[in-house]
Amino acid sequence: xxxxxxxxxxxxxxxxxxxxxxxxxxxxxxxxxxxxxxxxxxxxxxxxxxxxxxxxxxxxxxxxxxxxxxxxxxxxxxxxxxxxxxxxxxxxxxxxxxxxxxxxxxxxxxxxxxxxxxxxxxxxxxxxxxxxxxxxxxxxxxxxxxxxxxxxxxxxxxxxxxxxxxxxxxxxxxxxxxxxxxxxxxxxxxxxxxxxxxxxxxxxxxxxxxxxxxxxxxxxxxxxxxxxxxxxxxxxxxxxxxxxxxxxxxxxxxxxxxxxxxxxxxxxxxxxxxxxxxxxxxxxxxxxxxxxxxxxxxxx
Numbered sequence: 623x624x625x626x627x628x629x630x631x632x633x634x635x636x637x638x639x640x641x642x643x644x645x646x647x648x649x650x651x652x653x654x655x656x657x658x659x660x661x662x663x664x665x666x667x668x669x670x671x672x673x674x675x676x677x678x679x680x681x682x683x684x685x686x687x688x689x690x691x692x693x694x695x696x697x698x699x700x701x702x703x704x705x706x707x708x709x710x711x712x713x714x715x716x717x718x719x720x721x722x723x724x725x726x727x728x729x730x731x732x733x734x735x736x737x738x739x740x741x742x743x744x745x746x747x748x749x750x751x752x753x754x755x756x757x758x759x760x761x762x763x764x765x766x767x768x769x770x771x772x773x774x775x776x777x778x779x780x781x782x783x784x785x786x787x788x789x790x791x792x793x794x795x796x797x798x799x800x801x802x803x804x805x806x807x808x809x810x811x812x813x814x815x816x817x818x819x820x821x822x823x824x825x826x827x828x829x830x831x832x833x834x835x836x837x838x839x840x841x842x843x844x845x846x847x848x849x850x851x852x853x854x855x856x857x858x859x860x861x862x863x864x865x866x867x868x869x870x871x872x873x874x875x876x877x878x879x880x881x882x883x884x885x886x887x888x889x890x891x892x893x894x895x896x897x898x899x900x901x902x903x904x905x906x907x908x909x910x911x912x913x914x915x916x917x918x919x920x921x922x
Contacts, residue, residue, distance in 0.1 A: 623906055624913045625899075627661070627880050629858045630781035630806035632742050634661035634716055634881065637914060638871065638899045641862045641885030642667055642720035642745060642785075643692065647706035648713075654892045659899050662716035664883060665706065667747055669722050670731040672698040682818045682827040687837020687864070688886055689816050691830035694722045694747075699735045707739055716742040718783065726770050730777050737779035745783040745809055745860075746774055761787035761812070764799035771803025781806035783860065786851070788840075789815050793847045794854035801855045809860035809883065810851060811844045837886040838864040845877050852878020852919050866894065868901020878919040 625636040639662040647665040648657055657663060675695025682689045696702070702719075710717050719741050723729035733744060748760040748770060760766045771784055784800040786793060788811040797808055813834025818827035844863025852859055861879030864886070865871050871882040887894045902914070911917060 623903065623911075624915070625903060625906070627858075627914060627918075629783075629860075629880060630743065632716060632781060635714075636661040636899050636902070637875065637879075637881040638895055638902070639716075639718065639860065639881055639883050640664050640888065640895060641883040642747065643690075643694075644885040644888045647702070648710050649706070651888070651892055652709075655896050657710070657713040657715050659896045660715050661881060661899075662718050662742070663710060663713075664718040664745060665702070665710075665720055667694040667696055667720045667722040668699050668702045668732060668736075669694065669696055670699055670728050670735070672696065672701070673722075677829040679827065679829055680833075682833065684816070684818065684835065684837065684839065686839035687835060688889075689818055689828060689833035689835055690813070691828045691833035693830070696722075699732050703735065703739055707741060711740060718743045718745050720745045720747055720785070722747045726773050729770065729774055733774055733778050733782075737777075741780060743781050743783055743807070744774075744778055745785050746771075747785050747812070748787070761796065762790050764795045767796045768799040768803040771800050771805050775804035775806075783807040783809050785812055786810040787812050788843065788847055788863075794850050797851040797855050797857075801857055805857060807858045807860065807880075808851060808855070809862065811840070811847050811863045814840055814843065836864070838866055840864050841870060841873075845873055848874055848879050849877040849921075853922075865898070866891075868898045868905055871898050871902060872905055872917070875914070875917050876919070876921040880918050 676693030816835035841864030861874035862883035
């Protein structure tokens with residue numbers, strides 16, 4: 623039975639990875655999850671300099687998920703290279719670094735700093751709705767998506783995954799723009815923009831007013847968008863959005879995702895990623911599937 627998948631020439635032992643911002647850079651979960659079991663670990667967003675993030679409160683629970691307005695708090699690329707890459711390299715798993723920035727030059731600076739490091743792919747976060755400047759504008763404008771993809775691709779030494787924003791009218795437009803700019807793969811979806819009001823305090827639940835909605839409540843939207851993009855471009859896709867178990871993961875794969883990323887569920891079940899790897903194998907046995915690649919995009 624083969625569970626290996628390949629994205630942009632990089633082979634993964636299985637199609638399960640983590641969604642950026644929900645798994646730290648691996649160390650936080652290392653005592654609970656055997657990272658060797660995962661196809662890859664996607665790190666928290668990394669910028670060219672340390673980012674303090676947004677003021678608190680930054681998280682609010684919703685009926686079927688959560689809102690976050692962390693603001694991509696991170697210690698910067700220098701600390702990441704010195705501390706986090708050596709930790710992750712202890713394990714037999716691929717490393718995908720999520721890169722964030724407020725301007726094209728900031729993205730490129732981080733990408734160039736990572737060029738000589740032992741990481742496998744870069745996921746470019748052009749879509750996070752928590753960032754007031756740069757990210758949201760890039761991710762929502764197809765021309766900007768194409769331009770920043772081309773600029774980063776010209777400097778990147780690793781294959782690049784463009785992470786698409788769902789906060790658009792037609793996600794296939796931005797997917798095609800990323801493809802035209804030279805992206806090697808796509809990941810989707812990032813969080814949907816949402817809001818919660820505390821009726822007792824009669825004010826916003828988040829200091830930022832709005833935040834990114836994630837969790838099981840967004841899964842049907844995510845599956846639909848993955849299906850649309852898979853049928854609009856020729857790039858491999860990492861699908862994400864509300865995945866809780868192997869059944870959810872397989873739904874994304876059948877819709878056209880080559881890999882899946884587990885996010886918010888890590889907070890409620892830190893063992894979820896490993897359980898999903900096993901669950902996919904069990905599904906393949908039950909359905910007499912010899913090669914995971916035979917399931918990718920099977921549902922038309």
